[in-house]
Amino acid sequence: MQAGIVDEDIFGDQVISDPHTYYGLLRETDPVHWDATHRTWLLTRYEDVDWVARRPDLFSSQRALLDPGPLDPPIRPEDLDASRFVTEFRSHEFIQKDPPEHDRMRAALKSSFTPKSLETWREKVRSAVAGLLDAVADDKAMDIRKAIGAPLPMLVISDLLGIPEKDRALIKRQADDRMASALSSEPDRMPRAVEGILASNDYLDRQIDERLANPTDDILSMLAMAERSGVYTRLQVLANAESIIDAGHETTIQLICNGMLALMRHRAQWDLLVSDPQRWAVGATEECLRFDPPLPIFRRVAIQDIELKGKTIHAGERVTPCIASANRDPRVFERPDDFDITRPKNRHLSFIVGTHFCLGQYLARMEGQEVFSAIARRFPSLRLDDQDLRYDPIVGIHSLNALPVVWE
Ligand code: HEM
Incomplete structure (x- = not known):
């Protein structure tokens, strides 16, 4: 272990804005690292991150029930009841089972998310993107997060769920409040999250009643039918409808923002995409996902004592496999720190x-x-307008709060 490595704080500004330097050091010197401050094992090699994801029999996703606590980042002592409410509600999501x-x-829900059924949405997504770009075309400047990153995923996920257009602003406000529990590091974040959950429950409860009476082919109808057949309880329907909105929201914003940032910082790669957007769109998207993943980590709790690379992970301890580090592991990727949209066989995690x-x-x-x-097609001369970029102080999502760009 090199001096100083253990002192890095994964919640510090330095690691949040650049996770790769610290995780890269750990990957080479201490790949199964106990972070005593945050009381979690940080796993940084591809083979270990991949292995943990494939072993739900050893590493549980039931964090709401099993996480040894305390909450990280901390909350106000007077908000413990609010926190318990949020945790209990979230324990009904299948991501936590x-x-x-x-x-x-x-x-x-599987049939709604197959490549075949989603491909029928491509035209809709394309025209939504065109509409959002039309709205800023004459300005010659935009904040990518505000103009397209934030509105697009919410628009698409609302359509898939079958939320009427008039209610979208409401759904977005509720999601922002609800996600404060995960996306904010403020000690007073829990009461806001409770408000968001209660408001969403109230709204979605009525939507589910309507779907039970008149089912369609949207995702709320699928959840309603799962309730009718006894697979879900009403509480599980609500928790999972909200989980799908949340899971598909901030993550995709960050694919768009982190991806555009990488493309702007690697001009030759941007020029290649501009030269033939249709040909390079898939490679560019995979490389953006690998290079700067929206979720740099995931979290589990060890179910039993586990020996790994000479260390003992004890039952009940937190385990944090680092996706961002696995994606740059030189044992798996050639030139891992190069951003290359032509990369063949991009096996990012x-x-x-x-x-x-996912x-x-x-x-x-x-x-x-x-x-x-x-x-790339509409604004080939696009460039960054501000180098002073800020990330939200959260480890679980690499979240740029603005990405200003200009073009001629
Ligand atoms: C670039 C965008 C996205 C990224 C990087 C991403 C990443 C992930 C990751 C890493 C997980 C595993 C979490 C864990 O097990 O702890 C996951 C699960 C999940 N994601 Fe995504 N996601 C994205 C977009 C979406 C979208 C658009 C949706 C829905 C419309 C979605 C729905 C889900 C759901 C429901 C799960 C839970 C799966 C399960 O537990 O079986 N995600 N995602």
Whole structure:
């Protein structure tokens, strides 16, 4: 272990804005590292990150129930009840369940997220992207997050769920409040999250009643039918509808923002995309996902004592596999720190693997491909307007709060 490495704070500004330097040092010197400050094991090699994702029998996703605590970052002592409410509610999401219950709940939604069924949405996504770019075309400047990153995923996910257009602003406000529990590091974030959950529950409860009476082919109808057949309870329907909105929202914003930032910082790669957007859109999206993954980590709790590379992970301890580090592991990727949209066989772990692999990955990929190719086609001279970029102080998501660009 090199001096100083253990002193890095994963919640510090330095690691949040550049996770690669610290995680890269750990990967080479201490790949199974106990972070005593945050009381978690940081795993930084591809083979270990991949292995943990494939072993739900050893590493549980039931963090709401099993995480040893305390909450990280900390909250106000007077908000403990609010925190318990949020944790209990979230424990009904299938992302927080282990097999076999996880698999049964996930299967009820699988057919809406196959590549074939999502491909029918491509035209819709394309025209939504065109509309958002039309709105800023004459300005010759935009904040990518505000103009396209934030509105697009919410628009698409609302359509998939079957949320009426008039209610979209409401849904977005509720999601922002609800996600404060995960996306904010403020000690007073929990009461806001409770408000968001209660407001969403109230709204979605009525929507589900309507779908039970008049089912359609949207995702809320699929959840309603899963309730009718006894696979989901009403509480599980609500928690999972909200989980799908949340899971598909900030992550895709960051695919768009982090991806556009990487493309802007690697001009030759941007010029290649501009030369033939249709041809390079898929490679560009995969490389953006690898190079700067929206979720740099995922989290598990060890179910039993586990020996790994000479260390003992004890039952009940937190385990944090680092996707951002696995994606730059030189044992798997040639020239891992180069951004290269022509990279063949890009086996990044940004959607993980195993039973919890991202249900919305085809949708997210489609949104990335459509955004990157449309911007390259419409604004080939695009460049960064401000180098002073800020990330939200959160470890779990690499979240740029603005990305200003200009073009001629
Ligand atoms: C670039 C965008 C996205 C990234 C990087 C991403 C990444 C991930 C990751 C890493 C997981 C595993 C989490 C864990 O097990 O701890 C996951 C799960 C999940 N994602 Fe995504 N996601 C993205 C977009 C989406 C979208 C658009 C949707 C839905 C419309 C979605 C829905 C889900 C769901 C439902 C799960 C839970 C799967 C399960 O537990 O079986 N995601 N995602």
